[in-house]
Amino acid sequence: MRKIFFIVSMSLVLLGGCFREKIPSITRKDLFTINIGRLEDQIDLFNLEGARSNRKTDIAMRDGLLYISNGNGGKVVRYNSYGDLLFMIYNDEQNPPPLILRRNNENQGIVTRWAYAYPLQEPGIIAVDSRKHIYVEDRVPQGQDRFDAENKAMLDRRVLHFDIDGRFVKYLGQEGVGGTPFPNIIGIYTSANDELVVVCRLSTGWNTYWFDASGTLLYLIQLGNEGIPVPPDRDLVIPFVNTLCASPDERKLYLKVDYYRDTYDASTNTRSGNEPDSSVIWIMDVETGIYSRTVEVPFYESLVIQNNRKVSENMFYSMLGVIETDKIFLYFPVEGGYSILILSSESQEQRRGFIRVDNEELQFNTFNLSSEGILSALLATDWEIRMVWWRTDELIGDISS
Incomplete structure (x- = not known):
């Protein structure tokens, strides 16, 4: 099960003056480092000018x-937790010939570390199922994209299997194997029985495609911008979808919606802005399309400076994902982590x-x-990539199911 939060700026992290002394620190394990670059045992994060690439x-x-x-490197790689590079799927027009790994066209007996050529365009979001089959977002080849006038969306993504x-099996589109390209993909998840879930964002809302392990489309769940759920006891709130993700072991979708309320200047009775009102996670049974439960999310209380004094300000957590037994993980950036x-x-x-x-x-x-x-991370400095993880057993072990 996965969901990620991508680029993090210094200003964002320093927003949250937090009560860290009251919060237990989860032990971090630094696994290994990877150099930044274009070789097979490197990861390419930056363009020639040294800036972050727009590619995922x-x-x-x-x-x-x-x-x-x-x-940016046109490849997918697999490492063990000790930092040994085990295999690479790579675009041989974008990458130099591998030196560490054996290429798939070399007939040299039993090989445990190999490189497999495939014309990847712009690989992005990745997921792995219980069979260790890999699903990765990719841009369709030039000329195969199209524009969806009804939804005002460019259809230029597919999911490679x-x-x-590391050998190519098939690609998935909206209807399943070999289908129409997807619009903007914002999430890929594997669920029970190795079912695959692809979440797309359109200007008109969100489409979620739920496939079985063979690539057959089981469910299409469409959520329009006008259909974002609002609790009946909250009038005049403005809803914003924070995250939409799938359960790893059930046919359920988790939709986190943050609600804002307009604020008004008391002296002029004119709208002055808005402020956080509440946050709710809606749990949908995919087979029925009905929201079966909701979970209220508390605010993160952030300390900010106003008029030379510290005051508490309510801020929204973001949803990271869901694990087995329906435990929901959320996060908020604070100083130091x-x-x-x-x-x-x-x-x-x-x-x-x-x-x-x-x-x-x-x-x-x-x-x-x-x-x-297990929460894993790729953390980049100016010079290297650090692969780390945190085991959260100490936090989730005693939460009632």
Whole structure:
């Protein structure tokens, strides 16, 4: 199970003056480092001018193996937790010939570390199922994209399916195998029985495509901008969808909606802005399309300076994802890292923790939440990439299911 938060700026992290002394720190394990560059054992994050590329870099973790999709480098790689590069799927027109890994066209007996050529265009979001099959977002080849006039969306994405050995199996579009390209993909998830979930954002709303393990489309869930749910006891609130993600072990969607309320100047009775009102996670049973439960999300109380004094300000958590047994992970950026909130969808219990991310590691961050609750991260400095993870057992072990 995964969901990530991407680029993190220094200003964003320093927004949250937090009560960190009251929050237990989750032990961080630094796994290994990767150099930044174009070689097979490197990850390409920056263009020639040294700026971050617009192309995505994403990670997934399954059974202790770490998968990295590198859009700027046109490749997908797999490492073990000790930092050994095990295989690479790569565009041979964008990458130099591999030196460490054997190429798939070399007949040299049993090989445990290999490179497999495939014409990747712009690999992006990645997910891995229980078979260790890889699903990765990619841009369609030039000339195969099209414009959806009804939804005002460019259809230029597809999901590539590779087997455990990194060999291409098929690609998925909206209707399933070989289907119409997707619009903007914002999430890919694997669920029960190796079902695949693709979440897309359109100007008109969100489309979620739910496939079985063979690539057959089971469900299409459409949420229009006008259909964002609002609790009946909250009048005149303005809803914004924060995250939409899938359960790793059930046919359920989790929709986090943040609600704002307009504020008015008392002296002129004119609108002066808006302020956070509340936040709710809506849980949908995909088979029926009905929201079966809701979970109220508390605010993160951030300390800010106003008129030379510290005051508490209510801020929204963002949803990171859901793990088995319906534990919901949320985060808020604070000085020195992130405040983590874990909620149980079945009870009112909650746990808070803190994960450390150093200031020098803020060039680029991407995170992955496994179905068991291991939080992995790719953290980039100016010179290297650090692969780390946090085991959250100490926080989730005593939350009632």
